Amino acid sequence: MTTLIKSPAGRASARPGGRRPLTHLQRDALAGYLFVAPQVLGIAAFVLVPLALVIYFSFHEWNVLANTFTFVGVANFERFLGDPQVAPVMRTTGIFSVALVFFNISLALLLAVMLNRSLAGITFFRTLFFSPVVVSLVAWTIVWGFLFQDNGGVNGALELVGVDGPNWLREGPTAMAAVVIVQVFKNVGLNMVLFLAALQGVPQELQEAARMDGAGPRTIFTRIVIPLISPTILLTFIITIVGSLQVFAQIAVLTQGGPGISTTVLVYYLFQQAFLFGEFGYGSVLSLVLFLIVLVLTVVQWQLRKKWVFYEN
């Protein structure tokens, strides 16, 4: 028995070019493959395969009740083109993203500039502005839902200054504004911290030299500070835009896409179609649309990067 098991291995090692002990480089490469394997296989199984399946599913119809799965060609795509809800959903998604990115980045930049000085208590204020980032998203959304009620805290505060507030979540335009407000205050802190880190990297000497040359604070800010922190602005832009396309919990908790479909963004529509109405084929088409939007945005931003970013280390 022992000889039988041993002999093939013995013969293999005796053969020229056979199983010699691995070289240093080979062992290194093997370690490399083993180290990256969990992550690479995970991406293959949970991102690449599902991505291929999205395309496959989009040509099929899935009847959950009858448990049938049938090829329907481009029917789901035709449905998308003829769907009267698509235009308003796309418009809502666009308005939400533009509003969110605009308010988030300008407020974050303003706060970062205000807090970028060494005054007593400045850390305390940084903590305050950052704190919503660590508050659970759904908890944060629930309390804002409470504040946005007709007789809630927001209208209470408006009453103090003599304004009769709207019933925020019951009217289309204000419901949209409410969702943007909830999201802006939740995550501004994150962009603020990124901007603070970038501002601290702007050399003082440059600003002082410009001041000596007679440049005012505004010129210094637009001509020196902004160009120097432009890589960070681009980064926050990408993070915030892609993040804005993913907004789901806030909509589901605050408005369920309503009133009507006035706050139904693409992800919420996709969730509704696939998981509330069981339209998995049509949901896959909507997933593909989301994928294309993200892809285009990424490519455009990558191209813009060359024009935009004045300075990179």
Place this chain on the structure above:
Amino acid sequence: MAGRAAIVKKTGDRSRTGRRVLFYLALAVMSIPFVMPTWWMIISSLKPISEIFASPPTLWPANPTFDGYVKAFEMQPFAQQYFNSLYISVLVTAGTMLIASLAGYAFARIRFPGQNALFLVVLVGLLIPSEITIVPLFQIFNTMGLINTHWPILLVSTFGAPSVLATFIMRQFFLSLPIELEEAARLDGLGRLQIWWRIAMPLAGSALAAVAIFTFLHIWNLYLEPTVYLQSPELFTLPQALTRYTDAYGGQLWNVQLAAATMTALPVLVVFVLAQKQFVEGLAQSGLKG
């Protein structure tokens, strides 16, 4: 002369103090929408339902009660849901730290054929929001009979797209480590696994902290995935459970909901206040380098 100089200096001081007061005032006013919701959540959770809607609203509960907190546990298996969120977040965070530091190390430090192609595969995970793959993932787990279990959340979060940013951060960190450290270890005959564990990892504290913080926050707040994968209340995670405190007519029970929301948000908030330096630096680092 001296007197006049003193006067000039004094008025200068006064206008500077005045400007400083205005500056703090502006900051205080601007912080209201950032601070008030959390404050409102906590104090309202301590109010009896009649007081919650008192007009004008009060900033402090007149008759504090833990009624909402008791009801939160009575109406749903809240302790179980709390445990679900906690164990899922801890497990995924630990798993992500391990997988990301292994992969990050290999991509930064080891040369092997096909490395760039594999790194590109991993980067795809960074570019594709998980909402795009939720429909097929649901179907895959449905076929495997894993719907209404925690497995989809555990597996996808640890191995899939959410862990890619962590791998990226770890890679960036390991790229910045001086190579001499490892060369010395190699001469001493240490293998790759030992170099990773005994040389590289002990130095990676700040990067690992960043990974731990944002992974934990991300998983703790996950909402779409639990909503899609979980159906039984005893399997729910906290964000999902929070939205289910309603009366028989679907009306929201604000005091109970806000009590549960407070219990979800407060522990993380307390940890943040205690370790805020690490939090802010860690997140800044993850953002800058990711």
